[in-house]
Amino acid sequence: MNHVVVVGAGLAGVRSVEALRARGFAGTITLMGEEAHRPYDRPPLSKSVLLGETDSTVVDSDLDALEVDFRPGVAAKGLRPGVVETTEGEVAYDGLVIATGARPVRLRGDGEQHVLRTIDDALALRERLVAGVRVAVIGAGWIGAEVATAAHRAGCEVTVVEAADLPLSQALGAVGGHTARWYEQAGVELRLGVQVASVDHDGLTLADGSRVRADVVVTGVGVRPAVEWLAGSGVELDNGVVTDEHLRTSLPGVVAVGDCAAWWSRRYDRRLRVEHWDTALGAPEVAVAALMGGDAVYDPVPYFWSEQFGHMVQYAGHHDDGNDGERLVLRGDPEGGSRWGACWVRGDGRLAAVLAVNRPRDLLQGRRLIEGGQRLDAVRLADPAVALRDC
Ligand code: FAD
Numbered sequence: 001m002n003h004v005v006v007v008g009a010g011l012a013g014v015r016s017v018e019a020l021r022a023r024g025f026a027g028t029i030t031l032m033g034e035e036a037h038r039p040y041d042r043p044p045l046s047k048s049v050l051l052g053e054t055d056s057t058v059v060d061s062d063l064d065a066l067e068v069d070f071r072p073g074v075a076a077k078g079l080r081p082g083v084v085e086t087t088e089g090e091v092a093y094d095g096l097v098i099a100t101g102a103r104p105v106r107l108r109g110d111g112e113q114h115v116l117r118t119i120d121d122a123l124a125l126r127e128r129l130v131a132g133v134r135v136a137v138i139g140a141g142w143i144g145a146e147v148a149t150a151a152h153r154a155g156c157e158v159t160v161v162e163a164a165d166l167p168l169s170q171a172l173g174a175v176g177g178h179t180a181r182w183y184e185q186a187g188v189e190l191r192l193g194v195q196v197a198s199v200d201h202d203g204l205t206l207a208d209g210s211r212v213r214a215d216v217v218v219t220g221v222g223v224r225p226a227v228e229w230l231a232g233s234g235v236e237l238d239n240g241v242v243t244d245e246h247l248r249t250s251l252p253g254v255v256a257v258g259d260c261a262a263w264w265s266r267r268y269d270r271r272l273r274v275e276h277w278d279t280a281l282g283a284p285e286v287a288v289a290a291l292m293g294g295d296a297v298y299d300p301v302p303y304f305w306s307e308q309f310g311h312m313v314q315y316a317g318h319h320d321d322g323n324d325g326e327r328l329v330l331r332g333d334p335e336g337g338s339r340w341g342a343c344w345v346r347g348d349g350r351l352a353a354v355l356a357v358n359r360p361r362d363l364l365q366g367r368r369l370i371e372g373g374q375r376l377d378a379v380r381l382a383d384p385a386v387a388l389r390d391c
Contacts, residue, residue, distance in 0.1 A: 008099035009033025012258025109198030131155030317353030
């Protein structure tokens with residue numbers, strides 16, 4: 001293998017380059033990304049960047065020392081075995097890493113619609129978040145909650161509309177409902193069970209015909225894997241790039257990592273596609289090992305965090321909300337206290353997932369318990385005074 005091409009210059013892309021060099025790959029590496037920027041971190045975009053605390057989140061990685069042929073502003077348009085077709089001609093490869101991440105979903109309507117995926121998105125939105133401006137945020141998921149936090153701090157008048165009956169319901173099920181009071185306490189209007197029909201010049205039209213007036217609209221309703229360029233390439237696609245447990249795709253010499261990869265999880269016995277920073281950080285090491293002939297397995301306990309309305313929210317694992325005899329155990333009082341959590345416990349007594357609100361130690365210990373697979377005592381789990389590792 002003389003030439004590895006990495007498509008997508010986000011965190012997963014640059015980590016792939018680092019992992020190749022760390023494993024002693026001495027050949028040529030080309031890293032191409034459609035954005036004009038050096039690789040940067042996205043989590044701060046909806047936090048410190050929107051809050052005006054920083055303008056740059058560039059990843060601390062020395063591309064010169066890595067001797068990588070970095071091509072910003074170059075997009076892959078197509079793939080056939082051994083060749084990536086790009087906006088600047090064809091590039092031949094011996095090994096290929098697909099790291100093209102995901103793109104935000106936009107809604108119907110011809111009004112201006114901000115999304116938040118890139119540093120350019122974040123800086124453009126920040127400009128608009130000034131005191132007194134009416135901001136409508138569509139979606140009370142992770143991004144919607146963080147945007148609402150920043151807009152509220154900037155002195156905007158914020159309305160969040162959410163199609164589901166609870167905030168964060170897709171990720172946390174019923175537990176997400178306990179975050180509704182954070183909106184109320186902040187003075188942010190949260191409208192649940194509301195469908196948006198279109199984004200217009202002066203706000204939103206809802207499915208029942210009513211209007212939400214707004215000067216700024218932010219759509220935070222999720223993302224889709226950025227894999228359109230792989231159509232017809234022979235790389236199997238199904239909610240992202242389908243890979244095995246080694247992150248190999250259906251095309252020889254091609255691996256996939258990060259938000260775009262749907263890998264086979266041994267731990268959960270299913271395919272997972274996880275849009276989390278920690279996955280983009282950790283998967284490249286395994287994918288690159290596979291590219292270089294190794295057979296390491298990618299089998300993490302997924303981990304995610306969010307900072308919203310002054311709360312640190314952390315989640316590890318994967319739960320099924322009621323399936324397989326899974327039970328929900330609350331730790332602490334979500335409606336009264338500021339430090340609480342939740343554990344999803346499988347029928348066999350093992351921990352499937354943990355949520356920690358302002359309880360970082362629970363997250364750390366819970367993640368280890370999930371990895372270790374010990375059986376837990378549900379009664380002790382429900383007592384927030386008992387450390388998770390002692391349950
Ligand atoms: P990306 O970061 O999306 O990078 C992919 C790159 O590929 C992009 O630069 C894209 O332009 C480029 N690309 C796409 N198509 C092509 C093509 N055809 N040719 C060339 N280049 C292409 N995770 C957490 O765990 N905690 C958080 O608090 C958190 N906050 C977040 C806040 C925001 C605003 C966002 C957007 C994400 C957040 N995430 C968070 C998720 C985390 O940032 C992502 O999981 C991570 O960025 C995924 O990295 P990636 O390299 O796989 O994809």
